[in-house]
Amino acid sequence: MQMTYSEPNLPLVRRLEAVGFRAWPASSVVYDGSWQVRLTGSHPSKRLNCVVALDPSDHRDIALRLEKASRRFEAHGRPLLIRQTPLSPKQLIDHLEASGWECFEDVVTMTCDLATLELPDTMDHLPTHDVGRFVDADITVHRTDPALKPALAEIITGIKPPTGLFIIEDPQSGPLAATLCVQDNDLAGIMSLAVRVDRRGQGLGVEILSTALRWARMRGARTAWLQVVATNEAALALYARTGFKEAYRYHYWRKMDAA
Numbered sequence: 001m002q003m004t005y006s007e008p009n010l011p012l013v014r015r016l017e018a019v020g021f022r023a024w025p026a027s028s029v030v031y032d033g034s035w036q037v038r039l040t041g042s043h044p045s046k047r048l049n050c051v052v053a054l055d056p057s058d059h060r061d062i063a064l065r066l067e068k069a070s071r072r073f074e075a076h077g078r079p080l081l082i083r084q085t086p087l088s089p090k091q092l093i094d095h096l097e098a099s100g101w102e103c104f105e106d107v108v109t110m111t112c113d114l115a116t117l118e119l120p121d122t123m124d125h126l127p128t129h130d131v132g133r134f135v136d137a138d139i140t141v142h143r144t145d146p147a148l149k150p151a152l153a154e155i156i157t158g159i160k161p162p163t164g165l166f167i168i169e170d171p172q173s174g175p176l177a178a179t180l181c182v183q184d185n186d187l188a189g190i191m192s193l194a195v196r197v198d199r200r201g202q203g204l205g206v207e208i209l210s211t212a213l214r215w216a217r218m219r220g221a222r223t224a225w226l227q228v229v230a231t232n233e234a235a236l237a238l239y240a241r242t243g244f245k246e247a248y249r250y251h252y253w254r255k256m257d258a259a
Helices: 010-023 062-075 090-098 131-142 146-157 204-218 233-242
Strands: 028-032 035-039 050-053 081-084 101-113 163-170 174-184 187-195 223-229 245-255
Touching: 010 101, 010 174, 010 187, 010 223, 010 245, 028 062, 035 062, 062 090, 081 090, 090 101, 101 233, 131 146, 131 163, 131 174, 131 187, 163 204, 174 204, 187 204, 204 233, 223 233
Parallel strands: 050 081, 187 223
Antiparallel strands: 028 035, 035 050, 081 245, 101 223, 101 245, 163 174, 174 187
C-alpha cells in the first residue's frame, strides 16, 4: 500500500503525540534513538504496544533496529507493530513496504478550539472519582472482555495529568455512555468515548462529549484533541458537528504473517 506524504504542522504533531503518550501511558517505554518502543503486557491496545519514530531524520540501521524491537515484542508475547505518524522517516516506511509489511489501520487525529465552542452552561454529569466504577462502565459500553478490567484500571490510574471520568447511566439498565478527558495544561484529550450499542443515535454521544469539553474548558484548557479510526463514520460526523477538524493521520503497520 503506497502512502502519500502531506505537509502537516509538525510542531503541532509533536505536541499532540507527547500529550497522547501521557494520556494513554504504556507500562514499559524505552527509546532506541528517537524511536519510542511502547509495550504493555497486560493490555492489547495498539497505542500501548507499538514502535513510534519521532524524528523524520532518524533512519539509521532500520533493519537492525526493527529486529531488536521484534525481540522485545516477542518477549512480551506481542506482534511487532509500527505506528506511522507525520514524524516517521520516509526511509522507514519505504523499508516496511519493500519488506512486505501491511498498513492496516488509518486513524484521524482531530482538534477543536474550545474558546469558540458553544457548550451548555451547566454540567449534567459530574466526573466520578471511582476508577472501578468507570472501568466497569467503559467495559460495558465498549463490550470489552471483562478480563481486561485490572489492566484498564492500571492504565487509567497511571495517567498523570488531571483526568475527568464521565459516565451516563440509567438506573435500570446501567451504563449508557462513557468517556475520559485528560487535561494536559492547555490541551484536553477526549479518550475512549463510546455509547452502548442499543442506545446510539439518541444524542448521548453529544451529551457526554459536551460535558467533558465543558469540564476541560472550565479548568483552563483551550484546545481539545481526540483520535478516531477513519472508518468510524458516525464518530467522525459527531466530532465534525461539534467543531473538530482533522490535524493529521497516523497508520499502523504489521508483518503480513502477523495478520
